[in-house]
Amino acid sequence: MTARKPSFLLAVSAMALTLAASAVLAHGDVVPQAVDTSTLKPLGSEWLTKNPYLGDKEAIRIGDSAFNQNCARCHGLGAVSGGIAPDLRYLPAGQEGDEIFMQRIRKGATRDGRVYMPPFEGILSQEAMWTIRAWLETVRED
Numbered sequence: 188m189t190a191r192k193p194s195f196l197l198a199v200s201a202m203a204l205t206l207a208a209s210a211v212l213a214h215g216d217v218v219p220q221a222v223d224t225s226t227l228k229p230l231g232s233e234w235l236t237k238n239p240y241l242g243d244k245e246a247i248r249i250g251d252s253a254f255n256q257n258c259a260r261c262h263g264l265g266a267v268s269g270g271i272a273p274d275l276r277y278l279p280a281g282q283e284g285d286e287i288f289m290q291r292i293r294k295g296a297t298r299d300g301r302v303y304m305p306p307f308e309g310i311l312s313q314e315a316m317w318t319i320r321a322w323l324e325t326v327r328e329d
């Protein structure tokens with residue numbers, strides 16, 4: 188039995204390390220998450236004013252997860268408002284909503300020096316932003 192002790196201790200400390208590592212990872216949701224858009228048509232460097240991925244199934248799939256990783260902590264899971272930020276299901280449809288959406292996601296919202304929403308320009312690609320918009324159109328309410 189005593190011969191087994193060191194490996195038991197080793198196993199316990201390995202487990203403690205794993206737990207510590209996952210505790211660190213658990214805070215990862217406050218860091219913007221990379222969004223893989225390699226399966227979509229690239230959009231180039233000009234900012235578009237109209238969603239090029241509207242109705243695109245693959246973009247919608249990517250946008251759903253990109254939203255939950257980057258936006259849901261303030262705008263609610265599934266875009267149902269968590270209470271501290273506007274309910275994005277009520278953005279206008281089509282290009283009118285596209286423009287409000289792009290302005291806000293790129294620049295964020297700061298008032299009186301307080302950051303209400305961080306800017307995502309330089310953090311998420313234009314492609315990633317439009318996938319989120321494409322997904323939002325699928326959960327829209329009037």
Ligand code: HEC
Nearest residue numbers: 257258261271272273287288291292296303304305307319
């Ligand atoms: C830290 C919290 C936070 C995060 C994260 C966040 N937002 Fe926001 N968002 C806000 C708040 C607060 C407002 C309202 C700002 C204001 O009143 O000026 C807002 C406003 C908006 C608006 C304008 C809504 C309207 O009705 O005019 C859009 C669009 C938007 N956010 C999209 C997003 C998207 C997309 C993401 C993820 C990429 C995101 N937000 C991440 C807090 C956040």
